[in-house]
Amino acid sequence: MLAAIGRLLLGMALVAACIPAALAAPTRVPVVAAAASVRFALADVADAFQRETGHGVRLSLGSSGNLARQIREGAPYDLFLSADPRYVEDLLRGGFTRDAGKAYLLGRLALIVPHGSPLAADGSLADLRAALADGRVRRFAIANPEHAPYGQRAEQALRHAGLWDAIRERLVLGENVGQAAQFALSGNAEGGLVGFALARAPALAARASAALVPSAWHAPLSHRAVLLNGADAIARAFFDYLSSPGARALFRRHGFDLPGD
Amino acid sequence: MDWTALWLSLRLGAFTVVLLLPVGIFVGRRLAYSDFAAKGLVEALVALPLVLPPTVLGFYLLTVFGATSPIGGMWEALAGKPLVFSFEGLLIASLIVNLPFAILPMQRGFEAIPREVREAAACCGMSPWRVLGRIELPLAWPGVLTASVLSFAHTLGEFGVVLMVGGNIPGETETISIAIYDRVQAFDNAAAAGMSALLLGISVVTITLTFVLSRRIGRRLG
Structure with missing residues (x-):
């Protein structure tokens, strides 16, 4: 019986020992915190970005207000896609973003x-x-x-x-x-x-x-994209990609209006 | 099926069980054998997460470990990343919520060992560690296994705390329970159904095991 428990503990220790290796991803995939309203469009844009550049992004979706709160609490996001410029302005004032970002969609x-x-x-x-x-x-x-x-x-x-x-x-x-x-x-x-x-x-x-x-x-649903302080090169590339002709075509197909049209 | 989320949950569960096992054995054994002044208080504290709403725990974790708190700031300075919205933060939350599931069954398991058996072992000159390894654990194993199974399954199902301190990041904090919630919002009911069925299956196995094992605790020495 002791042997059985020993084996159980040993097995668990082995599992635990393997975990750090599995945790340490070779390259960190940037996390895009995005308003839930762009869910389907953004998934298509992220797929297109991956096809063109070979880089993936991870999407974390929620309400813009909740995501902004999480950013203030230290959530490790790279890019914030807000459905309301107000949250971006608040974060800029709080020193959480590099700048005021850009308006990229009209909902x-x-x-x-x-x-x-x-x-x-x-x-x-x-x-x-x-x-x-x-x-x-x-x-x-x-x-x-x-x-x-x-x-x-x-x-x-x-x-x-x-x-x-x-x-x-x-x-x-x-x-x-x-x-x-x-x-x-x-x-x-x-x-x-x-x-x-x-x-x-x-x-x-x-x-x-x-x-x-x-x-x-109602007040305009002006979606704004902004890079957060921790953003890396891939996140910046994805930020730029949001205004590319390919991404704009995808957003338009999903029913968004675009600034500058 | 969201394999990333499933793998994350399995890792979280494994870590929780491995880290809580020694805690459960130590605390469960103390509670089973010793009488001390604050025992009632300790037992109450251990059981508290059973009734504490997970969102309340999540709120306090955000307050205590958030980026603006002293502890959160210290962690960020040391680890280079915030504690909340990270796997490590989820693990801490998971350890706290699972304390009763790890400790209480072990306490029952140790309590079921008659005092004479332990005394006889001590009289034979066995060291306390030897008694633990050769006598107590072999007798209390149904409690130990119940504790492991319950903590593991409960970790897979935890939702409220994860929602509060996790931030839904794929591969980092998006557990399978959160993935189900996310899939429903994405109108992907097929994926939600698959993952729900899996968790249902794991829960059925867990509860069956728990019942079988708890009957064993009573029977073998009763």
Whole structure:
């Protein structure tokens, strides 16, 4: 029995001994902290970057506000892709970034309605107004306005349309806009306000209809990319790549508008 | 299946078990055999992570080990990288959450050894280390194994703490539980289903083993 325990301990020690070797990656792959709203587009851009340069990047997705908080707490990110310039400015003031970065995308807000929902995909939100009045909408998904830019813009748009007070009680808040979209499509909500680029992703488009909400109803969704203090050469190359013709074409295909168009 | 995340979780689990084994044996044995003034307090502290919400632990870890804290600053100066949002930070969190899973089963295992057996061993002139190695561990092994299995499985499933102090970095802090959450947000239900099924399987095996072993603890010497 002692031998059995000895073997067990020895086995564990061997496993532990192998771990440092496995941990020490030969070259560090930069980490891109990105707003969840660019999830699918950015995955394509990262793939294209890898094909062209041979270098990969790792993506860590969340709400821009949460990612900015993690950067302040010391998260080892190289590049920050925020859906709101405000977070970049805050980080610059705090000395966490090299500069103010660059605006690289313009996002749009869209109403998504899962197939089978009693709500119509009407970007003017007229049917949402009617549905709130007659009780067709019990749950409505947006991202958390506290720290998710798309959630903040959704709140602005709903306020602009005069629906905020009526819809407040029925909101389900996603941690980020990706989770809000997932809530809206899970069948537990009649619809939601999310990023247009997410709504266009095949996995979502197959299960929901989407309609653009007028961009004048909310502050612009100006996505900003900024290099963080620890960024290495690959991260800088990826930062530059975001404005390359190839990347711009991919972003456009995913439903983003581009600065300078 | 996200192999990077699975491998990360397996590594985290292995490290947790290896590091907690000696702690569990030492503390579990002390709690089983000795009576000391603060024993009740120590037992309560050991069990605390069972009821402490993981997000609360995550919050304190961020506060105590964050980049702006003295400890976090010291670590960063020594290791060259921050403790939170790193594998090492996750490991520390994992060690704390798993204390009860490592210590309590071992304590039960040692308690099941009759006092006369240990006394007889000591009377025969065996050194304390020899008693531990030749008598106690062979008798308490179901407790030791239960502790290892529980800590390992619990590490694979830990979510709240990892979400708070991990930062979801592939290959560094994105464990399999976080990967499931991420895959659901990416509408990749097939991958989420695969990984969930794997964790379900591991949990079933764990709980079966735990029940079988705990019956053994009671039976062999009862």
